[in-house]
Amino acid sequence: MAAYSHYLGATVTVHYRLGDILLSASGAFVGDSGRSIFLEQHLEQRGRRNYFRWEIPYGHIHSIETKNGSEQELASDSMERPRQARANAAAAGATDSRSAGRVILPLSGPSETV
Numbered sequence: 001m002a003a004y005s006h007y008l009g010a011t012v013t014v015h016y017r018l019g020d021i022l023l024s025a026s027g028a029f030v031g032d033s034g035r036s037i038f039l040e041q042h043l044e045q046r047g048r049r050n051y052f053r054w055e056i057p058y059g060h061i062h063s064i065e066t067k068n069g070s071e072q073e074l075a076s077d078s079m080e081r082p083r084q085a086r087a088n089a090a091a092a093g094a095t096d097s098r099s100a101g102r103v104i105l106p107l108s109g110p111s112e113t114v
Helices: 069-095
Strands: 011-018 021-032 036-045 048-057 061-066
Touching (some): 011 036, 021 048
Antiparallel strands (some): 011 021, 021 036, 036 048
């Protein structure tokens, strides 16, 4: 019998034990085999879509916490802000690209030590 099947489809944070270390993993709860649970997390890095999948045996689970809807919205908003900042920075760099090659920075000589 699957003990954690009521979490299917929910976004959860699982704290689990790996030897003497307590680790955590966050993602969508996608499976429960009766011996292990399965989490999955999708993300985009450098224009490529990647995903991570965890299999955590029952004996290693310390606790499971669910995220409610408002926390999920906050997490998606926090992921969107860096994208907007990068887009704004790229646009600013594109408008000032003509003067980018003309910037000369002063170089200081070697420091004298006593």
